[in-house]
Amino acid sequence: xxxxxxxxxxxxxxxxxxxxxxxxxxxxxxxxxxxxxxxxxxxxxxxxxxxxxxxxxxxxxxxxxxxxxxxxxxxxxxxxxxxxxxxxxxxxxxxxxxxxxxxxxxxxxxxxxxxxxxxxxxxxxxxxxxxxxxxxxxxxxxxxxxxxxxxxxxxxxxxxxxxxxxxxxxxxxxxxxxxxxxxxxxxxxxxxxxxxxxxxxxxxxxxxxxxxxxxxxxxxxxxxxxxxxxxxxxxxxxxxxxxxxxxxxxxxxxxxxxxxxxxxxxxxxxxxxxxxxxxxxxxxxxxxxxxxxxxxxxxxxxxxxxxxxxxxx
Amino acid sequence: xxxxxxxxxxxxxxxxxxxxxxxxxxxxxxxxxxxxxxxxxxxxxxxxxxxxxxxxxxxxxxxxxxxxxxxxxxxxxxxxxxxxxxxxxxxxxxxxxxxxxxxxxxxxxxxxxxxxxxxxxxxxxxxxxxxxxxxxxxxxxxxxxxxxxxxxxxxxxxxxxxxxxxxxxxxxxxxxxxxxxxxxxxxxxxxxxxxxxxxxxxxxxxxxxxxxxxxxxxxxxxxxxxxxxxxxxxxxxxxxxxxxxxxxxxxxxxxxxx
Numbered sequence: 001x002x003x004x005x006x007x008x009x010x011x012x013x014x015x016x017x018x019x020x021x022x023x024x025x026x027x028x029x030x031x032x033x034x035x036x037x038x039x040x041x042x043x044x045x046x047x048x049x050x051x052x053x054x055x056x057x058x059x060x061x062x063x064x065x066x067x068x069x070x071x072x073x074x075x076x077x078x079x080x081x082x083x084x085x086x087x088x089x090x091x092x093x094x095x096x097x098x099x100x101x102x103x104x105x106x107x108x109x110x111x112x113x114x115x116x117x118x119x120x121x122x123x124x125x126x127x128x129x130x131x132x133x134x135x136x137x138x139x140x141x142x143x144x145x146x147x148x149x150x151x152x153x154x155x156x157x158x159x160x161x162x163x164x165x166x167x168x169x170x171x172x173x174x175x176x177x178x179x180x181x182x183x184x185x186x187x188x189x190x191x192x193x194x195x196x197x198x199x200x201x202x203x204x205x206x207x208x209x210x211x212x213x214x215x216x217x218x219x220x221x222x223x224x225x226x227x228x229x230x231x232x233x234x235x236x237x238x239x240x241x242x243x244x245x246x247x248x249x250x251x252x253x254x255x256x257x258x259x260x261x262x263x264x265x266x267x268x269x270x271x272x273x274x275x276x277x278x279x280x281x282x283x284x285x286x287x288x289x290x291x292x293x294x295x296x297x298x299x300x301x302x303x304x305x306x307x308x309x310x311x312x313x
Numbered sequence: 314x315x316x317x318x319x320x321x322x323x324x325x326x327x328x329x330x331x332x333x334x335x336x337x338x339x340x341x342x343x344x345x346x347x348x349x350x351x352x353x354x355x356x357x358x359x360x361x362x363x364x365x366x367x368x369x370x371x372x373x374x375x376x377x378x379x380x381x382x383x384x385x386x387x388x389x390x391x392x393x394x395x396x397x398x399x400x401x402x403x404x405x406x407x408x409x410x411x412x413x414x415x416x417x418x419x420x421x422x423x424x425x426x427x428x429x430x431x432x433x434x435x436x437x438x439x440x441x442x443x444x445x446x447x448x449x450x451x452x453x454x455x456x457x458x459x460x461x462x463x464x465x466x467x468x469x470x471x472x473x474x475x476x477x478x479x480x481x482x483x484x485x486x487x488x489x490x491x492x493x494x495x496x497x498x499x500x501x502x503x504x505x506x507x508x509x510x511x512x513x514x515x516x517x518x519x520x521x522x523x524x525x526x527x528x529x530x531x532x533x534x535x536x537x538x539x540x541x542x543x544x545x546x547x548x549x550x551x552x553x554x555x556x557x558x559x560x561x562x563x564x565x566x567x568x569x570x571x
Contacts, residue, residue, distance in 0.1 A: 054398075054570065054571075057398070057401070057402040058401065058402070059397075059398055059401060059402070059569075059570040060569045060570060060571065061567075061569055077404040077406065078404070080402060080403055080404040080405075081403075081404045083402070085398070085399065085402040087395060087398040087399060087402075089395075090395070090398075090399065091394045091395050091396055092396060092399070093324070093328065093396055095327070095328055095331040095332070096324075096327075104320065104324055105399065105400075105403065107316070107320055108317060108320055108321075108400065108403045108404070108405055109403045109404065110404055149399075152399055
């Protein structure tokens with residue numbers, strides 16, 4: 001049984017005085033996440049990631065479609081006892097201490113009071129906040145609040161964990177710790193669905209990713225499968241006085257430093273590029289095949305020229 | 314369900330208690346009761362009348378201000394600060410959230426009124442040196458004031474479920490003011506004719522009849538309150554608050570939390 005099934009979930013907002021301006025925040029989305037997977041939901045800001053997550057949490061109602069978590073409708077209270085959710089830029093009751101907040105959330109999730117205290121202690125330890133558990137949250141930094149957010153999402157030991165931009169506001173050490181924590185959750189058998197626009201995190205962690213842009217799904221699959229569809233490229237490094245003009249037109253990216261030049265070109269253009277270098281009398285230092293990265297795939301799917309989908313009827 | 318309601322109510326109560334504004338209001342109300350004592354000392358033979366009138370009016374006004382200004386923030390603040398997301402993503406139904414919040418603020422107001430009531434009776438003891446049997450009716454007046462708070466809190470929650478905090482405060486305060494003169498509106502409706510009669514009658518029955526819950530003046534004169542009025546007011550206030558709360562729940566159930 002899939003952990004998450006998104007069955008044509010869509011969301012449209014109507015704006016303007018006469019409510020005639022239509023904005024499609026999410027086109028019908030179909031997605032399946034298997035149990036035990038780390039699934040990355042990628043997209044630029046405003047792509048529809050948070051809207052999708054909010055619909056899965058029952059915070060926003062879909063215009064169409066439905067979704068199931070662990071085989072049950074997302075609005076079923078039984079489902080909610082088995083999921084954990086970290087919202088984007090979380091904010092909590094700042095008059096509570098970290099300990100009080102987690103105890104409150106734990107009990108709301110149905111954890112019996114006696115077990116709750118033990119689980120709170122464990123969650124605080126997992127996110128490295130055990131020494132400040134008695135401090136009111138209004139005294140916490142952004143990074144510490146993010147850790148509290150992660151703790152509240154995992155303290156009741158949910159089967160599926162939804163994390164909206166979990167690395168946001170964390171320093172490099174914190175990001176590393178969260179990455180380790182996500183991997184630990186996976187090894188504990190949990191399913192993790194997280195949205196991010198930090199591609200290196202997704203590449204390092206995810207079994208599969210989906211890319212969403214302007215509310216539309218652009219691609220889904222394992223990182224290796226997605227990048228395999230990309231053109232193979234080569235990187236050339238040479239020494240010379242100037243950058244040959246023909247090379248400028250062939251290269252996707254050019255860099256120079258002193259009399260050293262570096263260019264990334266498509267493999268099919270390799271011979272033409274080498275000819276150009278020979279003609280200009282440049283000295284080739286290195287020719288290296290470059291595997292396509294998730295970033296390359298992402299940038300190909302998310303074209304900056306695309307305009308937001310907004311129509312007036 | 315009961316456990317979740319209790320948890321949300323307890324957290325709402327904790328928030329209010331840790332809010333310094335609430336402490337200031339209690340201190341200010343106690344101060345006003347003290348001032349009532351001073352006024353009582355310069356009023357010949359009517360010290361008690363003045364003290365009861367002033368102090369109970371202060372209890373009512375301060376409570377209403379708390380009910381409105383805390384009440385309008387109960388939902389809107391949670392949405393604005395997004396603290397709601399981590400609550401509603403748990404096995405908490407939306408109606409449980411609204412009702413829990415209502416009970417939390419209601420408990421706050423009961424405790425607050427209890428503190429103020431102690432001040433009122435201390436002031437009475439100060440001027441009379443002993444409490445008399447008719448003074449017990451002050452407790453009934455305080456009970457009616459609490460019933461008023463329940464109605465005002467439910468209305469504040471209703472307005473805050475679809476409107477901005479400022480507009481919610483304006484609506485709730487306006488209804489409180491109109492409701493305080495509900496008997497006059499009913500009198501006008503009885504005298505009016507034609508469509509004016511129907512419109513005035515509809516308005517009179519739609520707005521909360523808070524004037525029926527105001528027995529401060531008669532209690533200050535030592536007059537007893539009929540048991541039937543206590544029963545009628547209790548049923549009326551609970552039904553009105555329940556209806557306003559149901560409206561808040563119905564609206565909130567449909568709301569997208571963007």
